[in-house]
Amino acid sequence: MTAGLAGLPIRDELRGHTPYGAPQLQVSVRLNTNENAYSLPDEVVAAMERALAATLRDLNRYPEREAVALRAGLAAYLGHGLDASRVWAANGSNEVQQQLLQAFGGPGRTALGFTPAYSMHPLISTATGTGWIDGRRSADFGLTVSDVVAQVREHRPDVVFLCSPNNPTGTSLPLDVVSAVLDEAPGMVVVDEAYAEFRRPGTPSALELLPGHQRLVVTRTMSKAFALAGVRLGYLAADPAVVEAVQLVRLPYHLSALTQAAASAALAHADVLLDTVEAVKHQRDRIVATLRDYGLTVADSDANFVLFGQFRDQKAVWQALLTRDVLVRDVGLPGWLRVSAGTPAETDVFLAAMKELV
Ligand SMILES: *Cc1c(COP(=O)(O)O)cnc(C)c1O
Numbered sequence: 001m002t003a004g005l006a007g008l009p010i011r012d013e014l015r016g017h018t019p020y021g022a023p024q025l026q027v028s029v030r031l032n033t034n035e036n037a038y039s040l041p042d043e044v045v046a047a048m049e050r051a052l053a054a055t056l057r058d059l060n061r062y063p064e065r066e067a068v069a070l071r072a073g074l075a076a077y078l079g080h081g082l083d084a085s086r087v088w089a090a091n092g093s094n095e096v097q098q099q100l101l102q103a104f105g106g107p108g109r110t111a112l113g114f115t116p117a118y119s120m121h122p123l124i125s126t127a128t129g130t131g132w133i134d135g136r137r138s139a140d141f142g143l144t145v146s147d148v149v150a151q152v153r154e155h156r157p158d159v160v161f162l163c164s165p166n167n168p169t170g171t172s173l174p175l176d177v178v179s180a181v182l183d184e185a186p187g188m189v190v191v192d193e194a195y196a197e198f199r200r201p202g203t204p205s206a207l208e209l210l211p212g213h214q215r216l217v218v219t220r221t222m223s224k225a226f227a228l229a230g231v232r233l234g235y236l237a238a239d240p241a242v243v244e245a246v247q248l249v250r251l252p253y254h255l256s257a258l259t260q261a262a263a264s265a266a267l268a269h270a271d272v273l274l275d276t277v278e279a280v281k282h283q284r285d286r287i288v289a290t291l292r293d294y295g296l297t298v299a300d301s302d303a304n305f306v307l308f309g310q311f312r313d314q315k316a317v318w319q320a321l322l323t324r325d326v327l328v329r330d331v332g333l334p335g336w337l338r339v340s341a342g343t344p345a346e347t348d349v350f351l352a353a354m355k356e357l358v
Pocket of ligand 1: 034091092093094095118163167192194220221222223224229232233234
C-alpha cells in the first residue's frame with residue numbers, strides 16, 4: 001500500500017492488501033493461469049466477427065438487460081433440463097460469485113471454504129464484507145463427508161464454497177460430499193465447476209443434484225475449456241429463485257451487448273471450440289505420468305492443470321523454470337507448484353526443463 005492509499009479513509013479490512021493477480025510476464029511458455037493454450041479456430045472467429053459487426057450500429061442503446069438469449073444458449077449447452085430461468089450470466093464467474101455474496105453474504109454473515117481452494121473465494125468474500133472462514137482439508141488435499149459435515153456444523157456459514165475439480169489441486173469431489181454439505185448447511189452451497197469440461201470420464205457434476213435443492217448453485221465459466229478468458233463470461237445454474245436473488249444486486253446492463261453477442265456466437269459453435277479439450281486432457285495426463293516418472297509427487301487431476309511437488313523451496317524451482325522461459329504458478333502452498341497443460345510443444349519445453357531440475 002502506498003503512503004497515498006494509506007492516507008485515504010479506506011475500509012479497515014482492505015488496509016495492507018495488494019491487488020490480486022498472477023504475474024503477466026512476457027515468456028515464451030506461459031503455463032500459469034490455466035487458460036486454454038489454443039487460440040480460437042477460424043470458423044469461430046468468423047462467426048464472432050459477424051455477430052459483433054451486427055451489434056455495432058445499435059451500441060447507442062443499452063444492451064438486453066437480462067441477457068435472456070445468451071442464458072437460454074448456456075442452459076441448452078448444460079442440458080439437465082435447464083432453461084433460461086435457471087441460468088444467470090455475468091462478467092466471468094468471479095462476478096457471478098460476487099453477486100451471490102452480495103445477495104447471500106455481506107456484513108454480519110460468513111462464507112466457508114476448504115483451503116487450499118480457489119484464492120478468489122476469500123478475496124471476493126472480504127470485498128463484499130462477508131466474514132471468511134478458512135476450512136481445512138486432509139494432508140492429501142481430500143475432502144470427506146465427515147470433514148465437511150463437522151466444519152459446517154461448527155461454523156453454520158451463510159455460504160459454503162466447494163470447488164470441483166478443485167483449483168489448485170485438480171481433484172474433484174464425490175457427489176456424496178456435496179449432498180452432505182447440502183443436508184448440513186443452513187445457507188447457500190456454491191459448487192465452482194470452472195474446470196468441469198476437463199473431468200475424467202465417470203466424474204459427476206453437481207448439476208445432477210439441482211432438482212430438489214433450492215440452495216445449491218453451480219458456477220461455470222467460458223474462460224477455460226471454451227478458450228474465451230478474454231471475453232469475461234461466467235454463469236450459474238440454480239433454482240429460478242436464486243436467479244431472482246442475484247437480479248436484486250446486479251448492476252443494470254452489467255453484460256455489454258458485445259459480450260452477449262460474442263458469447264452467444266461462440267456457444268453456437270461449442271462443439272468446434274471444445275475440440276481442444278481432449279488434446280489438453282492428453283497433455284495433462286502426460287504431465288502427471290512424466291513428473292511421477294521423475295520421482296515427484298503429483299496430485300491426480302480432473303482439470304487442465306497439475307499440482308506437483310514436493311520441493312524444499314518451490315520459489316527456487318519457480319525461478320529456475322522462469323530462467324528457462326517457462327512460467328508456472330506458485331499458489332502459495334509450501335512445497336508445491338501448479339502448471340497448466342499447454343500445447344504439446346509447450347508441454348515438451350516444460351517437461352524438459354523439469355528433467356534438468358530434478
Ligand atoms: C479460472 C477460475 C475461474 C474463472 O473465473 P472467470 O471469472 O470466469 O474467468 C473460476 N473458478 C475457478 C476455481 C477458477 O480456477
